[in-house]
Structures are given as C-alpha cells and as structure tokens.
Amino acid sequence: MSGDAAGRAASIDSSTVRRVAGLANLVLTDEEVSYYQRHLSRILDYVGELASIPRQDVGEFDSTTLAFALKPQERLDQTQPSLDPEVALVNAAKTSGTTFQVPRIID
Amino acid sequence: MSDLRPFSLSAAEISQRVHAGDISIREVADFYVQRTEAYASKLNTHLYWNASNIAAQVKDQESKLKSGLKLPLAGVPVLIKDNICTRGVPTTCASKMLENFRPPYDAHVVERLVAAGALIFGKTNCDEFAMGSTSENSAYGPVRNPWNIDYVPGGSSGGSAAAVAADLAPVALGTDTGGSIRQPAAFCGIYGLKPTYGTVSRYGLIAYGSSLDQIGPFARTVADTALLFDVISGHDRRDSTSRAIPPFQTRNGLGTADISLEGKRIGIVKEFFSAGLDEPTRQALSKAVDVYKDLGAEIEEVSLPSLKYSISAYYLIATAEASANLARFDGIRYGQRQEEAGATLRDVYQQTRSHGFGTEVKQRIMLGTFVLSAGYYDAYYAKATAARRLISTEFTSAFANVDWLISPTSPTTAFRLGEKIDDPLAMYLSDICTLAVNLAGLPALSVPCGWDEKGLPIGMQLIGPPLSEEALLKGALAYEQTAKHIGSRIPQF
Numbered sequence: 001m002s003g004d005a006a007g008r009a010a011s012i013d014s015s016t017v018r019r020v021a022g023l024a025n026l027v028l029t030d031e032e033v034s035y036y037q038r039h040l041s042r043i044l045d046y047v048g049e050l051a052s053i054p055r056q057d058v059g060e061f062d063s064t065t066l067a068f069a070l071k072p073q074e075r076l077d078q079t080q081p082s083l084d085p086e087v088a089l090v091n092a093a094k095t096s097g098t099t100f101q102v103p104r105i106i107d
Numbered sequence: 108m109s110d111l112r113p114f115s116l117s118a119a120e121i122s123q124r125v126h127a128g129d130i131s132i133r134e135v136a137d138f139y140v141q142r143t144e145a146y147a148s149k150l151n152t153h154l155y156w157n158a159s160n161i162a163a164q165v166k167d168q169e170s171k172l173k174s175g176l177k178l179p180l181a182g183v184p185v186l187i188k189d190n191i192c193t194r195g196v197p198t199t200c201a202s203k204m205l206e207n208f209r210p211p212y213d214a215h216v217v218e219r220l221v222a223a224g225a226l227i228f229g230k231t232n233c234d235e236f237a238m239g240s241t242s243e244n245s246a247y248g249p250v251r252n253p254w255n256i257d258y259v260p261g262g263s264s265g266g267s268a269a270a271v272a273a274d275l276a277p278v279a280l281g282t283d284t285g286g287s288i289r290q291p292a293a294f295c296g297i298y299g300l301k302p303t304y305g306t307v308s309r310y311g312l313i314a315y316g317s318s319l320d321q322i323g324p325f326a327r328t329v330a331d332t333a334l335l336f337d338v339i340s341g342h343d344r345r346d347s348t349s350r351a352i353p354p355f356q357t358r359n360g361l362g363t364a365d366i367s368l369e370g371k372r373i374g375i376v377k378e379f380f381s382a383g384l385d386e387p388t389r390q391a392l393s394k395a396v397d398v399y400k401d402l403g404a405e406i407e408e409v410s411l412p413s414l415k416y417s418i419s420a421y422y423l424i425a426t427a428e429a430s431a432n433l434a435r436f437d438g439i440r441y442g443q444r445q446e447e448a449g450a451t452l453r454d455v456y457q458q459t460r461s462h463g464f465g466t467e468v469k470q471r472i473m474l475g476t477f478v479l480s481a482g483y484y485d486a487y488y489a490k491a492t493a494a495r496r497l498i499s500t501e502f503t504s505a506f507a508n509v510d511w512l513i514s515p516t517s518p519t520t521a522f523r524l525g526e527k528i529d530d531p532l533a534m535y536l537s538d539i540c541t542l543a544v545n546l547a548g549l550p551a552l553s554v555p556c557g558w559d560e561k562g563l564p565i566g567m568q569l570i571g572p573p574l575s576e577e578a579l580l581k582g583a584l585a586y587e588q589t590a591k592h593i594g595s596r597i598p599q600f
Contacts, residue, residue: 023480024460024476026473028461040473040477042531043532046418046532047422047423047487047491049415049419050419050423051490088211088440090211091207102439102455103452
C-alpha cells in the first residue's frame with residue numbers, strides 16, 4: 001500500500017504490519033500478524049473518508065485555533081527538587097548503584 | 108452506631124455530617140469497607156484496595172479535622188481510576204506491563220483530594236491504558252455493570268462508574284480521552300463530567316492521548332459532581348497545558364440555582380439523532396428535551412456536518428499520540444522486564460513490550476505508528492488534524508447561537524459482555540457521540556435520563572463552550588430536580 005492509496009479501499013500487507021511492529025518495538029507471532037492485518041485494514045479503510053477533506057481550505061492544525069484556545073503556560077527557569085536516586089530506581093527491574101542497568105551496548 | 112445505609116448519603120452530606128459531629132470518619136470508612144468486601148469482587152471494580160491503608164488515612168484526616176480545618180470532602184471515600192498515580196500504591200493501568208508499579212509520587216488530583224479531607228479508597232479497574240469502551244480490555248478481567256452483571260459498564264473508566272453506581276463509594280475519578288467518563292456514566296446511570304481541556308491538571312495521569320486526556324468526576328448527584336470537580340480543578344504549574352485559573356466554585360452557583368431556564372437556548376445536535384440510535388434512547392432523550400422546554404428553554408436543531416469525521420480523526424490522533432506516549436514502557440525504568448539470556452537492549456524492549464501489552468493496546472500503538480510513519484503522515488495524520496480543526500470551528504459557530512447542546516451520550520444502552528470485543532471498528536463506532544467533544548477540548552456532562560426495557564440506564568450528554576462547567580451543572584440540576592430519576596431505582600446486583 002502506498003500513501004496515495006489512502007481514501008480508497010485500503011489494505012495493509014503482512015510485511016507492512018511487521019515493519020510497523022518493528023518501528024513500535026513489538027514482535028508479533030504469525031497469528032498476530034494475520035489478526036492485525038485484518039483489523040488494521042478495516043480501520044484504515046474506514047478512516048479513508050478523511051481523504052475527502054479539502055486540506056488547502058482548512059489548513060494545518062494549530063492548537064490556538066481550537067475552541068479552547070490554549071496558550072502554553074510558561075514558568076520560571078528555576079531548578080526544582082527532583083526524585084532522590086533511590087526513589088527513582090525503586091521500580092526498576094535491574095539497577096547498579098545509582099543507575100538503571102541495561103544489557104551491554106558496546107563490546 | 109451510625110445510621111449509614113446503602114445509597115442513603117451523598118458525598119456532600121457525608122462531609123457535612125462529619126463536620127457536624129453527627130458521624131465519624133471511621134464510621135464512614137467502616138461502612139464502605141464492608142460494602143467493598145461484599146461487592147467489589149463480584150463486579151470486579153477494584154484492582155487494589157487495602158483496609159490498613161484506609162485506616163491510616165482515617166487517622167490522618169481525623170487529626171486534620173480536630174485541628175479545626177474546614178474540609179470540603181471530610182471523610183468522603185473516593186475511588187481513583189488505575190491510570191492515575193498514587194504514591195506507594197499500585198498503579199497498573201490494568202496492564203501486565205505495570206503490574207508491580209508503585210509510583211513515587213501522587214498525581215495532582217490525588218494531592219487535592221487528600222488535602223480536601225478525602226479517603227483514597229482504592230484503585231479501579233478499566234480498559235488497559237484507558238483504551239476501550241467496555242472495560243473488557245483489562246489484564247485483570249472485565250468489570251461488570253451493577254444494573255445487570257451480564258452487561259458491560261462501559262469504558263474505559265468502567266470500574267469507577269460501576270463502583271459509584273453500586274455505592275461502593277459516593278464519588279470516583281475517571282479519565283476521558285474520547286468519552287471514557289461520559290459513556291460509562293451513561294451505561295451505569297450516574298453523572299460523569301469531562302471538564303474543559305486544561306482545567307484539571309494531568310500531572311500524574313499516565314498519558315494516552317495528551318491533547319485529549321482530561322480527569323473528571325463520577326457521582327450519583329449533580330451536587331457531588333460539582334463538589335468533586337471544584338476540588339480537583341485549578342492551575343498546576345507541573346502540567347504545561349494547565350490553564351492559569353483558580354479552582355472552580357460551581358457549587359456556590361448551584362446553591363442558588365434558579366431552575367427556570369427562561370431565555371436559555373439549547374441546540375439539539377441533528378447528526379447525533381440519526382441512524383444507529385436505539386429507540387429507547389431516542390424516546391428518553393425526547394422526553395428530556397420536553398422537560399427543558401417546560402422549564403422555559405428554547406429548543407432548536409443544530410447541524411455540525413463535520414461530526415461525521417470525528418471517529419476517523421479521533422482514532423488517528425489518539426493513537427498517534429499513544430504510540431509516542433507508550434514508547435516509555437520499555438522495561439528499563441519501571442514496569443515489568445522480559446530479558447532472555449544474551450538479549451540485546453533492543454531485544455529487552457521488544458520482549459518486554461510484546462509480553463506486557465494486551466491486544467488492543469498493541470493495535471492502537473501500531474495504528475499510531477503507521478499513520479505517523481514516512482509516506483503516510485500527510486494522508487492520515489495531517490488529514491485528521493484538519494478534520495479536528497473543522498469540528499472545533501463548527502462547535503464555536505454553534506455556541507454563537509445556543510447556550511449548550513444536547514445529544515445522547517451513547518447511541519445505545521450497555522452491550523452484553525463479549526458482544527463487541529472481537530470487532531474493534533464496531534466498538535469504535537459506538538463512541539460516535541462523545542469523541543468530538545475531546546477533539547474540540549470542550550466540557551460535557553453525561554446526565555442519567557431513564558432506563559430501557561431491559562432496565563439498563565440511558566444517558567443524555569450536555570455539551571457547552573469552553574469553561575462553561577457551572578452552566579452545564581446548573582442545566583443538569585434543573586433536569587435532576589424536575590425529572591426526579593435519582594434514587595427512584597437502585598441497581599440489584
């Protein structure tokens with residue numbers, strides 16, 4: 001499926017499902033690939049209706065144009081207290097001293 | 108000996124009687140502990156509660172009371188949806204991913220509740236990471252609707268809604284990204300308020316769709332809805348989308364509310380009354396509109412044609428944001444970690460996430476990842492944001508002519524457990540009436556307005572312009588006092 005295909009009856013092939021899963025750091029079984037291929041195709045088919053929106057007449061999304069017109073709140077650039085290292089580490093499965101432990105990255 | 112009876116006291120009355128010395132905080136706590144022991148397992152509403160923890164809170168709140176503090180929620184048990192952080196207390200988001208997670212801090216709303224005298228009575232079941240409309244997507248089993256335990260309570264905040272409907276607490280907090288407070292409130296026959304975006308701090312809320320998420324109250328009366336909202340609202344510098352406004356004081360306005368609605372203009376959203384609306388819901392809404400007419404309101408039909416895009420826009424924007432927000436669950440800093448011998452860092456990420464997330468969460472992460480990926484962004488995500496702007500603009504135009512809008516909260520009453528679990532699109536379509544409100548950042552309130560022939564509750568949605576919570580609550584109070592549904596039926600479970 002290509003980007004141009006949006007708006008027509010969409011489908012997503014199994015290699016695209018695997019590629020997207022990889023981007024999301026997920027590994028799928030063959031059964032799961034088939035499940036998500038089926039469901040994502042249905043959803044993408046449905047959302048294809050958005051292709052009919054004339055984008056040039058609407059413009060890009062900008063939160064300040066929404067009804068709630070939220071302006072970002074700024075705060076002083078001052079140091080605030082943060083979690084003590086032992087508190088920050090308490091939920092980690094593996095730690096070493098005052099650090100989170102991960103598998104070796106550089107040999 | 109207290110005279111507490113199920114469904115007999117509101118949160119406001121509990122606080123009032125505690126201050127008057129008429130009942131003690133301990134008596135209130137004991138009463139609700141007994142109800143929790145009796146019914147929480149049957150309804151599967153609670154993911155965590157602990158009698159010793161509650162007893163410790165009782166002591167703390169009693170000493171605050173003795174020091175003469177005026178506490179708006181003195182001794183009031185409040186349940187918290189399990190995607191809101193509670194310090195040292197398990198917070199799982201109903202996911203295996205966070206089954207052992209105990210946050211090192213309280214969410215802003217939890218701090219506010221405790222300061223107001225509330226007892227944090229437990230954490231409630233929900234759809235995993237708030238993704239779902241039935242509370243069946245929980246790693247810890249589905250929640251059941253107290254009006255009929257073979258039916259869903261709605262979702263994603265189904266545990267909070269079902270628990271309040273069953274009087275396992277007078278009030279609770281939920282979160283609403285696309286209807287997750289209002290729809291379960293409707294399915295369980297109680298009130299549920301989704302506040303204006305930015306009025307309640309998201310600090311300590313485990314994010315799903317950050318531009319859509321808001322925390323809000325569940326209650327069995329308008330007065331309690333207002334009471335809880337007032338306590339949790341107001342500015343918090345730790346949330347950069349929190350508005351620089353003081354806490355609301357809607358309760359003061361309600362105390363003097365004149366229930367006459369002379370001069371009020373109410374819009375009936377044409378698109379929400381079209382195909383797919385079941386007959387009992389249509390009839391209940393029609394009667395509710397008649398109540399408003401009798402109270403003096405002018406009723407007119409309003410059309411918002413871009414609402415037809417709301418399901419598509421919502422599911423693309425929410426999942427895109429979710430794909431980024433849930434990237435943090437990688438097994439390193441918190442949550443479970445899967446690591447086979449010789450695993451690389453990437454293996455740890457992949458094994459942890461593949462094992463920890465449930466089916467629907469994986470689906471939404473992949474949908475969001477797909478629509479943000481190279482080659483698809485313009486075709487999907489950019490179109491969805493354009494639709495969001497159209498929808499928002501149409502709401503703004505509508506509110507130039509009417510004070511608030513009325514729609515059903517859901518096109519149908521609750522569905523049977525398992526009825527839609529295998530058909531995600533059918534599930535998404537059931538959210539048609541609530542999604543647009545989040546896209547536009549508006550406040551909306553689900554109001555109980557009757558029952559269908561199966562005895563399942565029906566909800567009416569009142570939608571207002573930004574920051575119109577007090578007006579919506581007054582409108583709901585006018586209906587509550589006239590229709591007199593509240594307390595006329597009690598769920599048997």
